[in-house]
Amino acid sequence: MPPRFATLPNRRAIIDRRTIADALAVLEGADATALRKAGTMLLADAMAAGRAEIERRFAEHPTRGLETAAAYGFLMDQLLRLLWDFTVQRLYPNNNPTAAERMTLIAAGGYGRGEMAPHSDVDLGFLTPWKRTGWCEQVIESMLYALWDMGLKVGHSSRSIDEMVKMARSDVTVRTALLEARYVWGDTALYDEAARRFRVEVQGDTRGFVAEKLAERDARHRKMGDSRYVVEPNVKEGKGGLRDLHTLFWIGKDAYEVQRAAELVGKGVLSAREYRRFNRAENFLWAVRCHLHLIAGRAEDRLTFDMQREIAERMRYADRPGKSAVERFMQFYFLQAKTVGDLTGVFLAQLDETFAARGRRFGLPTIRRSPRRLKGFVLDRGRLALPHDDYFRDDPVRLLEIFALADQHGLEIHPLAMRAAARDAKLIDEHRDDPRANALFLDVLTSPRDPETVLRWMNEAGVFGRFxxxxxxxxxxxxxxxxxxxxxxxxxxxxxxxxxxxxxxxxxxxxxxxxxxxxxxxxxxxxxxxxxxxxxxxxxxxxxxxxxxxxxxxxxxxxxxxxxxxxxxxxxxxxxxxxxxxxxxxxxxxxxxxxxxxxxxxxxxxxxxxxxxxxxxxxxxxxxxxxxxxxxxxxxxxxxxxxxxxxGHKQKGRSERIAAKQAALAERLGWSQEAYDRLVRTLPDAYWVAEPADVLEHNARLIARAGDAALSIDAQPHAERGATLVTIHASDHPGLFYRVAGAIHAAGGNIIDARIHTTRTGMALDNFLVQDPLGRPFDEPGQLQRLHGAITDALANRAKLSEKLKAKPLPRLRAETFAVQPAVLIDNKASNRFTVIEVNARDRPALLFHLAHALFQSKVTIHSAHVATYGERAVDTFYVTDLIGDKIDSSGRLKTIERRLLDAATGDVDLARAA
CATH class of the missing domain: 1.10.3210 (Hypothetical protein af1432)
Incomplete structure (x- = not known):
């Protein structure tokens, strides 16, 4: 029995194998299929009861991650033993087995360690001495069908010992899974023989195994974002997650032949304090993973925002001044991820000393090397190291000096020196006012080389936060x-x-x-x-x-x-x-x-x-x-x-700026003087000030193409802006802006900026910058066609915007997790010509459409709109006047506008009326 199972309290309350075995022994069935079905139902009931008991215990003690993971492993062991005995004694009895009809059941992977999350896969191996016989295949097939009928996800293999050895030697994934394999039930002598051959014929190439596992780890980190500080981390696969701890254990088991992480202390790989940190991090990460599985009702390892809040509550974190419960929970999570990173460095250092060939190191980049000594520090194969263990204690300012030297000379710091720095970091507390220490820190911070890397090392050692x-x-x-x-x-x-x-x-x-x-x-x-x-x-x-x-x-x-x-x-x-x-x-x-x-x-x-x-x-x-x-x-x-x-505070003559823009545009267009003068007479001065040169040219050519058409739409991707410029030239009428905004959203676009102009001939000339939901230009042919159709239909009243907008999915589903208190700020001092209205709200589908419609209902004219999004928070700003072009200064009217905008921001509006 794995050590963690042995320490589980009151195991029989989870599952009483003897009682269930007695119940299985008296089951009856017309044939093997019926009997298996009856047995499977009985075992499924036992599994449900066991899981309910584990979940009850976990709810009482929501931070006991390792105990909970062990409890699920123990439950699975007992179910498999019952199923094995039931299958070989009742379903396919074999009273006189041949030498080839021996078989043993092993647990592999995480289940082999004796750790399972509520919805983990069950990794099994069926081992036979030679080629499988018909009886062996019957037993394996029957057991797998029963496990599948119980709703379990099973990863399985059935191999002879020769096949097992061959696969383990050629495939590092198989070798890793078998490294953690343990006996569950069946022929013990066969298991012992398999374990002996694995140890003798597979284990031994420690260098190759370590190199492959570290390369595998690095590839996984790159895939997951290569930072242990991403705010929606993957508890299992992410940097600083459980898989990193498992990698350390796998390497330790292969290199030092330990069965449990605690034995690494006796091998001198980890100190007792470091093992306590290892165990604490592992326990916490397992608790989080078990909560994730239970909340999701399936295997789920990504700690998303909605999960974070619920797990913080389950683990009984509370709000504190300036920091919410969920932020406190996640800070502790990241501290544990940091611990995993620290232990990785320590572990690799020990491997390096023990196994790496001279001049080569595991998982570390090759750098310029020098044999020199540097200000008392020594160089060990190109890395800054300590001459003796008390070197930082003798002069704590060296805790900063080692990082400054690493920066100045482009050197790495030996992991054992990092280990000593982490241990002695608190010594710098008494030297924070030392001018030497502060000068060294400032040298690192302002380095013209690579301050980011060195500051990150300093942070990982704990010296940064102490200093x-x-x-x-x-x-x-x-x-x-x-x-x-x-x-x-x-x-x-x-x-x-x-x-x-x-x-x-x-x-x-x-x-x-x-x-x-x-x-x-x-x-x-x-x-x-x-x-x-x-x-x-x-x-x-x-x-x-x-x-x-x-x-x-x-x-x-x-x-x-x-x-x-x-x-x-x-x-x-x-x-x-x-x-x-x-x-x-x-x-x-x-x-x-x-x-x-x-x-x-x-x-x-x-x-x-x-x-x-x-x-x-x-x-x-x-x-x-x-x-x-x-x-x-x-x-x-x-x-x-x-x-x-x-x-000085003097605007360059407005008329001069307009004249300069008009002259530059005339040169770019190359039109006749008459045609160009006609364009200039059409457009108001404010338009020339507001738009950049390329938009002026684009608009001019659209107006020329449009002629007397009542509606012209053009969309032009702008790579340098990261958005698509959508221009509408149409007969102006009240409500045009909100209808266009609604149509753009219904077509799948997000508006990030808008400028609204009215020509002297009564035409609207509106410029929108539009992106797709991922922040890229809205430029696919299908997207642009959909956009053109949506705007045309909206302005012709051919489409019910309400139905289209209701059907649009929320662009970021987890935005609902966040509470953003809506606010409306109205400022009559920010502009000499306009009333400036800023709306803060949670981002949601068609928010700009709702806000623009509220302003339309309030009988105001929108002159420009500016859209900023910060994750789940949207900040939309409007420059408005009343219908005759004046600022809005009536307090009663401003309160009405504020109320309508707040209703629109919270969704308390009738969408059907808005369309």
Whole structure:
């Protein structure tokens, strides 16, 4: 019996094998098929009762993951033994078996370890001495049918011992499964012979096995996102998950011939403290996996947002000031994933010392090597190592010096040195004010080489969070939303890495403006520190920008920054969201927007630093958050604000700007003077200010093609914007905007920006930027055809938008998991000409359509709409006037507009009336 089964309390309450065996013994049936069916029903009832008992215990003790996994394994063992005996004694009795009719049943894979989640597959092996006889095949077939009838998913193999050895030697997956194999029932002598031959004929090539398992692990990590800090992790397969722990155990079992992870302590591979961490992480991860299976009612290993909230509740996490129960649960999850990563490093170091050939190492990249000693540290095959175990204790500042040297010389740190750093990290507490330590830390942070990698090493060793306790508070901290893909510490380290890559020029193609201006930034140190601190106060309650600025004012002098640098860092942290909020939520063609933003920034240096900080912050959020449209908006805002800051708060003559755009367009079009003058007379001044040059040309050619047509629609993908420009030229009438918005959504598009114009001839000229639900240009021929048809039908009143919109699925199903309190902000100071209305709400199908219809009902004219989405949260901003073109200043009317928009944001509207 596996050790974990032996420690299970009151095993007979889960299943009493003797009682069930007695019940099976008296069953009757007309033939073998009927008898098997009766036996299967009895065993299925026993399985259901056993699972109910395990689930009851787990509900009482929801953190006992290993005990629960062992209980499911124990239950399966007893059921298989009962089924085996029933099959060979009652269904296919063989009173005088030949030597070839011996057989044994083994458990393989996770079941072989004695660990099962509620809906895990049952991995079985049927072993025979030679080729299977007819009786063996009858028994195997009957047992498999019974197991399938019980609703179990069974992975099985039936092999002779020779076949088992051959397969294990040629296939690392089979070897791994058999490495964990254990006896369940049947011929014990046959099992012993199989185990002996596996040990002698298969095990032994430890180097090859280890290399293959590490390569397999790396491939799995790449597939799962290659970070243990993704906010919807896979508990089994993800980096830092159960499979990583299993890989360590497999390698340990093969290399050191241990049966249990605890035996690795005796082998000197893990210390007693490290094994306790191993066991704690394994227990927690198993608890989470069992909860996942029970909630889903099937095998489910991805810890999605909706699951996170429910598991946090089941595991009895509670809210704390500034941090919800689910965020506390996930922070503990990521801390355990970090533990798994730490133990992996320790384990590989021990393997390296024991098995790796001189000059070669397992799973680690080849780097430049040098035989030199470095400031007291020694080099072990190109890696920084310690001359003796007390080296950090003798001078704790060396805990930072080792990382600084690794950065300066392009070296790796020996895993045993990392192990010592993790053990001794607390010693740095007393040296946080040491100027040497702070200078070393700042050197790593602002390194022109690869600060991201070295900071990540420092974080994994625990030195980072100890030296900067404010950073330690956000280690493994997630933000419970669909926008942020990583924990706060991982997001921050990635942002620093992106900053270094922009400075080096390696991201010039993605960020030409940021790359071009970087060399003009006077205090790069301040910028690097600002990136480090921009999210440092997340999870404290209150505005993290304000609280983060206070941290900066306290921490920067300690790091050695001057008073001016400290002031700059604090300002950047305080306003690090200002540029993105202005670019994505405001109308940049409204000069008041540029003046207000420039007044806030007040300095060309701050403007440059804020742009770069904004870019790396957005990009470090996760894949897909950066696109060409955001680049264009930020570039437009930067260039407009730079002009104001360099020339003073005086707008370049509006008429001059319009004239310059018109002259440039005339040159690009090449029309006759008469035709061009006719176009210019048609379009209002506001249009020329609002639209960029390429859109002006595109619109002009559409107007020329349209002639006297009542409706013209054009869609043109723009790769650089990451979106498709959809232009509508139609007879203007009330409600046109909301109908077009509804039609675009019904066709499967998402509107990310909209500009609405009315020509002097009474025609609407509306430009929409549209993406597909994955944030890509809406450019497939079928998509564009569907879009054209939907808009045409909507404006001709041929289609019931209500029915089409109700049929559209929610683009991100798990958005329902999040509570976003809707809010409507109305600002009459943000623009000289318009009332600015900002709506914050949970993103849902056709939200823009509902909001635009609410404004239509309120008898207002929409002049531009700006759509920003942050995961499950949508922020839609409208620049509006009343029907005669004036700002709306009546408090009663503004309250009515606010109420209607709130109803639209929450879905409390009649969709049929809206269509």
């Amino acid at each position: 900067v306790p404010d950073f330690g508070r956000v280690v493994a901290q997630m933000q419970f939303d669909m926008y942020h893909h990583y924990t706060v510490d991982e997001h921050t380290i990635r942002a620093v890495g992106l900053l270094a890559r922009i400075e080096s020029g390696s991201l010039a193609e993605d960020h030409p403006l940021a790359t071009a201006i970087f060399g003009h930034i006077v205090s790069r140190r301040a910028l690097y520190v600002a990136v480090l601190l921009h999210d440092i106060a997340k999870g404290r309650g209150g505005d993290h920008s304000v609280l983060g600025a206070e941290v900066a004012e306290r921490l920067c002098p300690r790091l050695g920054l001057s008073g001016a640098e400290t002031e700059t860092v604090a300002w950047l942290v305080r306003w690090h969201l200002l540029m993105s909020a202005t670019a994505f939520k405001r109308d940049l063609s409204d000069f008041k927007t540029i003046l207000d933003f420039s007044g806030h920034v007040a300095s060309p240096q701050r403007l440059m630093m804020l742009l770069v900080l904004t870019i790396v912050d957005i990009r470090a959020v996760g894949p897909g958050t950066w696109n060409g449209w955001k680049r264009q908006l930020l570039t437009n805002l930067f260039e407009s604000a730079e002009e104001v800051l360099r020339l």
